[in-house]
Each structure stands twice: as structure tokens, then as C-alpha cells.
Amino acid sequence: MFAALVDLVLPRTCAGCGVPGAMLCRACTLLLAQPRAAAPRRFPDGFPPTAAAGAYAGPVRAAVLAYKERGRAELAAPLGTALALAVAAVTAAVPGPAVPGRSVLLVPLPSTPAALRARGRDHVRELARCAVAELRTAGLPAREAELLRRRGRVRDSAGLSAAQRRANLAGTFILSRPGGRPPPGALVVLVDDVVTSGATLTEAAGVLAATRGTADPPVLAAVVAATPRRAAATPVPATGEASPGDLRIVAAGPFTGTVPPVDRLSGRGRRD
Numbered sequence: 001m002f003a004a005l006v007d008l009v010l011p012r013t014c015a016g017c018g019v020p021g022a023m024l025c026r027a028c029t030l031l032l033a034q035p036r037a038a039a040p041r042r043f044p045d046g047f048p049p050t051a052a053a054g055a056y057a058g059p060v061r062a063a064v065l066a067y068k069e070r071g072r073a074e075l076a077a078p079l080g081t082a083l084a085l086a087v088a089a090v091t092a093a094v095p096g097p098a099v100p101g102r103s104v105l106l107v108p109l110p111s112t113p114a115a116l117r118a119r120g121r122d123h124v125r126e127l128a129r130c131a132v133a134e135l136r137t138a139g140l141p142a143r144e145a146e147l148l149r150r151r152g153r154v155r156d157s158a159g160l161s162a163a164q165r166r167a168n169l170a171g172t173f174i175l176s177r178p179g180g181r182p183p184p185g186a187l188v189v190l191v192d193d194v195v196t197s198g199a200t201l202t203e204a205a206g207v208l209a210a211t212r213g214t215a216d217p218p219v220l221a222a223v224v225a226a227t228p229r230r231a232a233a234t235p236v237p238a239t240g241e242a243s244p245g246d247l248r249i250v251a252a253g254p255f256t257g258t259v260p261p262v263d264r265l266s267g268r269g270r271r272d
């Protein structure tokens with residue numbers, strides 16, 4: 001009803017492309033309906049198999065920024081649905097027979113205290129909640145699990161190289177409950193809005209991986225959008241370090257219900 005009232009007062013526009021009508025128009029929604037494997041050009045050691053619902057560019061980037069930084073909290077629903085698609089894609093890629101009833105734990109990447117204060121809300125948790133609802137509606141036994149929290153002070157990572165980001169992040173995340181570990185066999189999926197260099201996901205995945213047994217599936221990750229690789233002509237920086245723009249969308253073509261098995265989504269051999 002509130003939405004209906006708002007519609008009477010404020011003409012709603014698509015957060016992606018600006019056309020009047022829905023908060024996210026059909027064309028822009030479709031840009032977030034094709035989960036792909038996302039991978040940094042240079043895999044940080046331990047980068048988790050990661051699916052992204054779309055490429056962080058154009059209308060998708062505009063929509064994520066509107067949600068994250070410009071107060072359009074209502075976008076949690078469509079962006080959460082996109083995140084759910086990415087979660088479904090990456091969990092479907094785990095090799096081996098599907099285990100009936102195996103729970104899927106969505107672990108939101110904790111924001112920095114400064115970011116939480118500035119935004120007045122935890123936008124990643126809101127995305128995770130919407131994604132859980134969507135996955136449960138689809139019959140997946142998903143739930144949110146706040147397994148991680150941040151420790152200490154971390155510099156803003158803007159402008160840092162990939163190696164500097166890793167150093168900056170080392171020791172950033174700890175288990176929110178010491179000794180707390182996910183149930184054996186559960187699929188653990190880190191969730192975040194955007195992946196750039198992969199350093200943050202790698203750091204967080206390392207903390208979670210330490211809680212897993214040898215028979216457990218790998219820690220996975222899913223994001224709304226991944227920064228696409230820049231034009232092929234862009235030379236690799238002479239320092240040999242990846243920059244935040246180096247993430248690519250690996251697969252070509254629309255999501256058809258399957259993505260390559262996890263062992264092909266990630267791994268140090270997969271460079272171009």
C-alpha cells in the first residue's frame with residue numbers, strides 16, 4: 001500500500017536506465033538474470049568459486065549504486081532475486097550427486113562500521129534476506145547465517161592494488177562466534193553486492209574454509225554483479241598486479257540452469 005501511495009506522489013523510474021515505470025524495468029532485470037562464473041584475472045590464492053548475476057556496468061551498476069548509496073532500499077527485492085539466481089547457479093555447480101535437503105547457508109559479507117554508519121543500514125544483509133526468501137520459495141533449504149564479523153580497522157581499499165588490498169584485508173574477518181562452524185555437509189555461500197579484485201571474498205572465504213571438514217563442499221560465493229574485464233587491448237599492469245577492474249565474466253551465453261562444475265569455475269590454471 002505504501003508503494004502504491006508513493007507511486008501516486010512520485011513517478012517511479014527504473015534505477016538502471018531511468019525509464020518511467022517499474023523500479024527496475026524488464027530490460028534491466030534481464031541483465032541480472034544470467035549468472036556467470038566470475039573470476040579475477042589473477043586468482044588470489046583461495047579465491048572461492050563465485051557466480052555473479054550480471055556484469056557491474058551500465059544499468060546494472062546504476063541500479064546497484066542507487067540501492068547501495070542513494071537510498072533506494074526497495075531495490076533489495078529485485079537485486080536479492082538476482083543474488084538468489086547467482087546462489088542457485090554456484091551451488092548447482094558443486095560436483096557430485098545432489099544431496100537432498102542439504103542446507104544452503106548464505107553468509108553476508110560484513111560491511112565496515114563506517115559504511116554501516118554512513119548508510120544507516122546493512123544493505124548486504126538486506127540482499128541476503130531477500131535472496132533467502134526467493135530460494136526458499138523455489139524449494140531450496142536456504143537460510144541466512146551471520147558467521148563472520150569484522151575485526152579492527154581497515155583502510156578504505158579504494159585506489160589500492162590487488163596485493164595492497166590483500167595485505168590491507170589480512171585478518172579483517174573473524175568468526176562471529178568463536179568455534180562456531182556450519183553444519184557438516186552444508187553448502188556455505190558468501191554473498192556480497194559486487195566483486196572487484198576478489199580480495200575481500202578470498203579473505204572471508206579463508207576464514208570460513210578453516211571451519212570445514214575435508215568431506216565438506218568448498219566455500220562458495222555469489223554476488224549481484226562482477227566488474228567486467230576491461231577491453232582486451234588494455235595491457236596488464238607492468239607491476240604484474242591486478243587492478244580492481246580486472247574481474248571478468250567467464251562464460252558466454254545465457255544461464256541455462258547449469259554452470260561449469262566448481263572445479264572449472266576457479267583455480268589457478270584458469271588464466272587467459
Ligand SMILES: [Zn+2]
Binds near residue numbers: 016017024027029
Ligand atoms: Zn531499466
